[in-house]
Amino acid sequence: MRVPAKDGTGTPFGRQAGRYTFAMRIDSTLVSKVAALAALELSDAEREAMAGQLTRIVEHFEALTELPESLLEGDVAAHATPLREDVARDGSPGSLIEANAPAFAHGHFVVPRVVTRD
16 A cells, blocks of 8 residues: 655655655756746857756765765754844944935935936
């Protein structure tokens, strides 16, 4: 009897239970789809180069799955970044901003009107 997984894969405990096992190759078709979504115009040579570069990036992350679990264990709290005290302060160099502004009035920049009322 197959145990339904929470993620709908039908695999006990879902796909994440095992390691990532299949290799992913990014081809120029996938790059074309992503480029269209990003409104990028790529030549055929650029698509091929991008496909190769992205495939190498994915392969690098796949290689990271081969790291022994013992290297990934440890006390995260022991390496926490020390935090500085949270103190409110005036961060604006007011007089410097006012001196360098082309026009400044009542604590604000004066800019030309770009929207008119008709």
